[in-house]
Amino acid sequence: MTTTSRPVGVGTVVAPVTASGPVGRPDDGRRPRWQRILFVLALVAAAVVFLLPFVWLVSASLRPREYVFAPGFLPMPFAPDNYAEAWHAMPLFTWLFNSVVVGVAAAVTATLSSAWVAFGFAYFRFPGRNLLFGLVLATMMLPFAVTMIPTYLIWNRLGLVDTQVPLWAGNLFGSAFYIFLLRQFFLSLPREYFEAARVDGASYPQLFWRMAFPLVRPALLVAFVFEFKASWTDLVKPLIYLRDEQLYTLPRGLKVILDRFGYGGEQQWEIVLAGSVIATVPMIVLFFLAQRHFVEGIATTGRKG
Amino acid sequence: MIASLWLSFTEYDVINAPRLTGLDNYRQLVSDPQVARSLGNTVYYTALHVPLVMALSLGLALLLKRVGRLQGFFRTVFYLPVMTPAVAVGILFLLLLNTQDGLINRGLALVGIDGPSWTTDPGWVMPGIVLMSLWSLGSTVIIYLAALQNVPRDLYEAADLDGAGAWARFRHVTLPMISGSLFFTLIVNTIASLQMFTEVYTMYFGNRQTAGSFNSDAASFYVIHLFREAFQFLHMGFASAMAWLLFLIILAITLVQVKLGNRFVYYEGEDR
Numbered sequence: 001m002t003t004t005s006r007p008v009g010v011g012t013v014v015a016p017v018t019a020s021g022p023v024g025r026p027d028d029g030r031r032p033r034w035q036r037i038l039f040v041l042a043l044v045a046a047a048v049v050f051l052l053p054f055v056w057l058v059s060a061s062l063r064p065r066e067y068v069f070a071p072g073f074l075p076m077p078f079a080p081d082n083y084a085e086a087w088h089a090m091p092l093f094t095w096l097f098n099s100v101v102v103g104v105a106a107a108v109t110a111t112l113s114s115a116w117v118a119f120g121f122a123y124f125r126f127p128g129r130n131l132l133f134g135l136v137l138a139t140m141m142l143p144f145a146v147t148m149i150p151t152y153l154i155w156n157r158l159g160l161v162d163t164q165v166p167l168w169a170g171n172l173f174g175s176a177f178y179i180f181l182l183r184q185f186f187l188s189l190p191r192e193y194f195e196a197a198r199v200d201g202a203s204y205p206q207l208f209w210r211m212a213f214p215l216v217r218p219a220l221l222v223a224f225v226f227e228f229k230a231s232w233t234d235l236v237k238p239l240i241y242l243r244d245e246q247l248y249t250l251p252r253g254l255k256v257i258l259d260r261f262g263y264g265g266e267q268q269w270e271i272v273l274a275g276s277v278i279a280t281v282p283m284i285v286l287f288f289l290a291q292r293h294f295v296e297g298i299a300t301t302g303r304k305g
Numbered sequence: 306m307i308a309s310l311w312l313s314f315t316e317y318d319v320i321n322a323p324r325l326t327g328l329d330n331y332r333q334l335v336s337d338p339q340v341a342r343s344l345g346n347t348v349y350y351t352a353l354h355v356p357l358v359m360a361l362s363l364g365l366a367l368l369l370k371r372v373g374r375l376q377g378f379f380r381t382v383f384y385l386p387v388m389t390p391a392v393a394v395g396i397l398f399l400l401l402l403n404t405q406d407g408l409i410n411r412g413l414a415l416v417g418i419d420g421p422s423w424t425t426d427p428g429w430v431m432p433g434i435v436l437m438s439l440w441s442l443g444s445t446v447i448i449y450l451a452a453l454q455n456v457p458r459d460l461y462e463a464a465d466l467d468g469a470g471a472w473a474r475f476r477h478v479t480l481p482m483i484s485g486s487l488f489f490t491l492i493v494n495t496i497a498s499l500q501m502f503t504e505v506y507t508m509y510f511g512n513r514q515t516a517g518s519f520n521s522d523a524a525s526f527y528v529i530h531l532f533r534e535a536f537q538f539l540h541m542g543f544a545s546a547m548a549w550l551l552f553l554i555i556l557a558i559t560l561v562q563v564k565l566g567n568r569f570v571y572y573e574g575e576d577r
Contacts, residue, residue: 040372040375043369043372043375043379046383047379047383052408053397053440057393069400069407071411141496141556141559143496143499143500143551145500145528145531145532145548145551146548146549146551146552148531148535149312149535149541149545149548153312232390233389233390233391234503235391235392235502235506236502236503239532239536251390251391251503254390254392254396255392255511258396258511259511272396273396273400276392276396279390280389280390280393283389283390284388284389286388287381287384287385291381298447298451299448299450299451
């Protein structure tokens with residue numbers, strides 16, 4: 001924009017342009033003040049638009065039935081009883097518990113198996129490795145709609161339909177996205193380090209568990225939180241595999257609440273909304289606990305693509 | 306995969322053994338108006354959703370890059386909807402899009418617009434769904450922001466020395482430098498939106514469609530139709546054929562995008 005208010009760094013301009021050159025800081029401090037204020041105002045407006053649905057959700061879930069659609073954003077009149085009512089009307093605690101169990105199982109299996117495979121791809125050199133790795137990546141392109149039916153038939157044959165096993169056990173085979181992510185991290189570890197350990201008589205599992213695994217912990221956390229979130233928000237698998245309401249995870253339960261209390265029932269939207277808040281809050285908390293890992297994970301995918 | 310291909314040539318209801326029927330499923334597929342409708346809806350949605358998400362995300366990322374320390378806060382705000390379970394998103398927007406009392410039409414009324422019947426008028430169901438989908442664009446924003454921050458600063462300084470204006474800098478420095486990320490999000494968002502399921506299923510299927518109060522055809526997406534064929538009507542063979550058609554469509558679209566992408570995407574000295 002304006003070039004006047006900016007100190008011209010002669011040194012940097014003459015320096016050859018390389019990809020590893022200095023990177024633009026988010027705040028380069030060379031823009032006029034009014035312009036930055038304008039940017040902030042635009043972002044504030046956008047942020048309000050993004051936040052309003054949340055504000056409305058929480059507020060409406062705290063109002064009595066007749067007031068759910070009332071104008072305004074304040075929970076007036078205030079009816080926190082909605083939550084107790086929702087809690088008693090449906091086995092929400094069971095569903096929360098199921099979601100946690102399935103989520104942890106899914107995240108642990110996905111992380112461990114992907115790390116194991118990724119380490120193999122990073123450490124061992126064998127003929128056809130790149131081809132095999134390419135094949136693994138290709139599975140990322142495979143739509144879930146294509147694999148949905150065969151996987152269902154396999155679980156059906158194994159007699160595990162209407163159990164929670166299919167919700168996480170597929171992760172035992174690793175997931176292409178995490179394998180890719182973790183391989184990058186394993187590749188960044190110095191190879192000599194592992195070779196020295198080999199000379200000292202460490203076995204391959206020892207290399208993995210005692211050395212590689214602890215060193216890539218941040219990347220493992222990225223895979224863990226992503227898979228936990230994916231499992232927590234998934235409706236498709238519970239819809240396919242679970243019949244028994246006691247086995248439901250939260251999204252599946254929430255769908256039942258909507259069908260029973262929403263359009264299907266007496267339009268008790270306050271219960272539907274309270275249930276939605278209960279399903280959402282743990283994810284928001286998770287995000288604030290692991291924000292760095294989420295942002296890093298997403299940014300990494302984009303860069304490698 | 307192979308199993309699914311074989312199944313697509315059979316008639317299979319899980320209980321009885323599959324029966325080979327040759328190309329019947331595919332013949333039926335081509336002539337089924339509901340399949341055509343759901344495919345049309347899905348393509349329509351994708352054509353609206355993908356460019357809008359990319360343009361809006363890029364705009365937000367460009368703003369985010371320029372606000373210094375507040376960046377973290379705004380980034381969090383834009384990402385929170387992504388954390389919201391898809392079922393909750395569906396429920397929330399079902400109510401926000403409500404014709405009389407929904408927040409969105411209330412907002413439109415404030416500026417004097419008589420909002421449409423987003424959830425019941427067949428012509429407005431899709432735009433409503435696109436609107437909902439835009440709420441969850443946070444991941445794309447973060448990808449673009451990371452890409453923007455990786456653009457070497459000296460490139461801008463060199464452009465300044467050459468007397469480039471704001472637009473020229475955006476067009477000739479920013480866009481080429483982040484073209485890799487643009488390309489990546491184009492492909493990923495296209496594949497994802499062709500497989501749209503959860504939010505829309507939550508809003509328009511299940512009890513509501515059986516109650517008959519609403520003609521769900523307008524909200525029928527390809528994968529929703531596939532899911533119902535497979536798991537509600539147990540037409541596993543037919544659904545497998547649908548799955549294969551979807552796979553071929555996605556493959557074809559991705560290949561075209563990759564072909565086009567190679568002409569426009571600039572990769573700086575690959576370091577991996």
